[in-house]
Amino acid sequence: MTLPSASGPSFLEAKGLTREFDEGHVRALRGVDFSINEGEFIAITGPSGCGKSTLLQLLGSLDRPTSGTLLYRGISVPDHPDPAAYRAREVGFIFQAFHLLPTFTAAENVQIPMFEIDRSVSERRERAFELLKLVGLEKRLDHFPSKLSGGERQRVAIARSLANGPSLLLADEPTGNLDSENAHSVLELLIRLQQEQGRTMVLVTHDPTIADRAGRILRMKDGQVVSDGKP
Amino acid sequence: MTFFTVVLRGLWRRPLRTGLTLAGISIGIAAVVALVGMSRGFEKGWQVGLKARGTDIVVRNKTGGLTPKPFDASVRDRIANLPRIAATCNLLVQVTSVEDSDLMILSGREWGGFSWSNLELISGRMPSDATEEAAVLGQTAAEILRKKVGDPIQIETKELKVVGIVKGGALVEDGSVILALSLLQGIIGSPNQINAIDVRATPGTTEQQLAELTRQIQQLAPEVRALTVAEHLSHAEGFQLIKAMSWGTSLLAILVGVLGVMNTMLMTVFERTHEICVLLAVGWRRGRVMRMILYESALLGFFGGIVGVALGAVGVKVLTATPAIRGLLQPDLSPSLLGLSIVIAVAVGIMSGLYPAWRSSRLMPSLALQNG
Ligand SMILES: Nc1ncnc2c1ncn2[C@@H]1O[C@H](COP(=O)(O)OP(=O)(O)OP(=O)(O)O)[C@@H](O)[C@H]1O
Ligand SMILES: [Mg+2]
Numbered sequence: 330m331t332l333p334s335a336s337g338p339s340f341l342e343a344k345g346l347t348r349e350f351d352e353g354h355v356r357a358l359r360g361v362d363f364s365i366n367e368g369e370f371i372a373i374t375g376p377s378g379c380g381k382s383t384l385l386q387l388l389g390s391l392d393r394p395t396s397g398t399l400l401y402r403g404i405s406v407p408d409h410p411d412p413a414a415y416r417a418r419e420v421g422f423i424f425q426a427f428h429l430l431p432t433f434t435a436a437e438n439v440q441i442p443m444f445e446i447d448r449s450v451s452e453r454r455e456r457a458f459e460l461l462k463l464v465g466l467e468k469r470l471d472h473f474p475s476k477l478s479g480g481e482r483q484r485v486a487i488a489r490s491l492a493n494g495p496s497l498l499l500a501d502e503p504t505g506n507l508d509s510e511n512a513h514s515v516l517e518l519l520i521r522l523q524q525e526q527g528r529t530m531v532l533v534t535h536d537p538t539i540a541d542r543a544g545r546i547l548r549m550k551d552g553q554v555v556s557d558g559k560p
Numbered sequence: 561m562t563f564f565t566v567v568l569r570g571l572w573r574r575p576l577r578t579g580l581t582l583a584g585i586s587i588g589i590a591a592v593v594a595l596v597g598m599s600r601g602f603e604k605g606w607q608v609g610l611k612a613r614g615t616d617i618v619v620r621n622k623t624g625g626l627t628p629k630p631f632d633a634s635v636r637d638r639i640a641n642l643p644r645i646a647a648t649c650n651l652l653v654q655v656t657s658v659e660d661s662d663l664m665i666l667s668g669r670e671w672g673g674f675s676w677s678n679l680e681l682i683s684g685r686m687p688s689d690a691t692e693e694a695a696v697l698g699q700t701a702a703e704i705l706r707k708k709v710g711d712p713i714q715i716e717t718k719e720l721k722v723v724g725i726v727k728g729g730a731l732v733e734d735g736s737v738i739l740a741l742s743l744l745q746g747i748i749g750s751p752n753q754i755n756a757i758d759v760r761a762t763p764g765t766t767e768q769q770l771a772e773l774t775r776q777i778q779q780l781a782p783e784v785r786a787l788t789v790a791e792h793l794s795h796a797e798g799f800q801l802i803k804a805m806s807w808g809t810s811l812l813a814i815l816v817g818v819l820g821v822m823n824t825m826l827m828t829v830f831e832r833t834h835e836i837c838v839l840l841a842v843g844w845r846r847g848r849v850m851r852m853i854l855y856e857s858a859l860l861g862f863f864g865g866i867v868g869v870a871l872g873a874v875g876v877k878v879l880t881a882t883p884a885i886r887g888l889l890q891p892d893l894s895p896s897l898l899g900l901s902i903v904i905a906v907a908v909g910i911m912s913g914l915y916p917a918w919r920s921s922r923l924m925p926s927l928a929l930q931n932g
Contacts, residue, residue, distance in 0.1 A: 382930070391841050392926035416925075417843020428838050428929060432569045437561045442842040450562055489842065 338403030340529060341365040341388065341497070346397035348383050357383040359552035360397070370523050372540035373533045375549035381533045382501050388531060389420045389499045417445040421490030425502035427482045429474040435461060435485045436470040442492040460488035464518060480511030487518060498523060498530040504539070567855040581824040582864045588817030589868025589905050593897065594875045595806035600892035603799050609732030610789045613675045616770055617759035618792040619777060622785050630753035635781045644762050644773050649673030651756040652744050658737060659714055661704050665736040666715065668744030675758050679738065684709035684724030690740040696724040698734035713737070718747045731890050814908055817864070821912035825857045829916045836920050837928035846921035853917040854910060861909020865902035872901070
């Protein structure tokens with residue numbers, strides 16, 4: 330038992346997190362510990378298969394750990410009383426493969442998470458417009474994902490992640506599917522969003538130049554954090 | 561964008577499959593409308609027919625059936641003097657084939673009885689007496705048999721002459737070949753046999769008094785059964801059989817519809833694992849995902865119901881225009897039956913969506929979003 334710090338529970342805290350697959354044959358996470366403060370920009374790097382995505386899924390409550398504790402502002406994430414509310418309000422998830430819904434337009438994709446928040450139809454529409462404007466897509470509101478470029482799709486996904494004003498942005502290789510030009514501008518957008526609004530951002534990347542932009546880098550190997558520090 | 565938009569978008573995803581599923585439900589519901597509508601229409605037709613003859617009570621053999629077994633005509637003499645009985649008329653009714661028509665109502669009516677009096681001549685004349693070898697045809701029967709006044713008509717082994725075409729004020733009457741009771745008894749070789757007595761009560765008799773009267777008749781003639789017109793129809797085995805068969809066939813059709821929707825919705829859930837995982841990942845509650853699937857399947861049921869009701873109504877109209885059953889029934893396409901059919905369709909949709917909805921809500925969001 331550690332003493333609570335003067336400022337109360339930390340923003341995100343993991344202790345002994347493990348995640349096993351296939352009845353223990355695959356041990357993707359083998360005891361991960363860290364603590365993250367509000368407003369930090371953290372990059373997670375490491376070789377392929379070391380467990381980065383698995384860890385991010387646990388942080389976003391998209392998956393449950395096999396053991397260990399994970400606290401968000403002192404509340405357990407795996408045993409959250411209302412996991413949907415945690416995902417909807419506290420977390421914005423951005424995936425390498427975008428994961429937009431193909432049968433909905435850009436504006437509609439951005440509105441999808443808003444159904445869990447009490448908002449009128451027109452409020453949802455306006456908020457989606459503002460968010461798409463924020464990511465520079467105010468001219469693509471009614472485009473379906475198949476009619477958008479990769480960079481544009483990721484911007485829509487970023488707008489969607491911001492739909493309910495999350496405090497925590499989780500980005501898993503957000504530029505992995507983009508050419509260098511688009512990768513650059515999407516990264517700048519994410520950093521701008523993180524800094525301007527004082528959000529916490531955890532970004533998984535292979536790219537050392539991207540990792541170097543973060544305030545702190547967690548390096549992983551074989552399901553464990555092997556180093557934690559400034560770039 | 562409303563939640564309803566999301567639901568509709570789900571159905572639009574696969575227009576072909578949605579269309580085929582709709583077709584499946586529609587056919588099931590069309591079967592319900594057609595079969596139940598026809599059986600109800602059949603029953604109603606007889607009821608209206610009896611009422612048009614001015615009949616309040618029907619006396620017939622204990623065993624039911626559309627054309628019950630004959631009994632001795634002397635029964636009438638025992639009951640005719642009961643108070644509140646204004647008139648009686650002995651009948652021998654058979655549903656049989658007449659010339660080209662396989663299903664024709666042959667109605668032998670006691671000469672001079674009240675069951676003749678509601679017949680209105682369109683052309684020709686009534687038979688001149690009980691011994692004349694003549695028949696009158698209801699207007700629909702005349703059309704079906706393609707007869708006009710003066711034509712011969714073969715009844716069993718006897719050739720009669722069509723002397724008149726009549727309007728009876730009810731489908732059953734219009735679809736009948738009507739002749740004197742004694743003549744029909746002679747033709748089929750069973751003198752003194754009848755299978756129904758139409759009883760008319762004195763004007764002003766209440767339903768309760770009618771019921772009492774049936775009990776009195778029953779006491780005087782224990783070998784027969786006296787029923788008010790409404791009872792008569794709901795007891796008749798023939799009607800019950802038709803009803804049971806039409807609902808039975810309908811249920812089968814509905815079951816096929818259920819399997820169709822369930823299959824579609826299950827495939828939807830499997831195919832849309834990715835979409836459902838995304839919805840869960842961005843914070844949709846499991847209940848909302850379930851509702852989305854259930855609304856989709858309910859909506860499938862609703863649209864299928866509407867199309868099915870339309871199909872069924874058209875189908876019934878076409879069927880009842882075919883020579884085989886024309887004149888026998890006027891389909892009952894009451895709003896209550898159409899409404900019930902749509903309710904059934906929506907219920908089918910919801911039931912079929914329950915399991916797929918439950919399946920969908922069990923998904924872990926990480927499942928489909930594994931690789932980044
Ligand atoms: N659902 C699963 N079932 C079985 N094994 C899994 C599952 N998900 C991940 N793994 C395994 O867990 C390990 C960590 O996977 P993870 O996706 O977290 O790696 P990663 O660090 O994100 O790799 P990359 O950089 O290639 O994205 C890998 O060995 C992977 O095969
Ligand atoms: Mg990964």
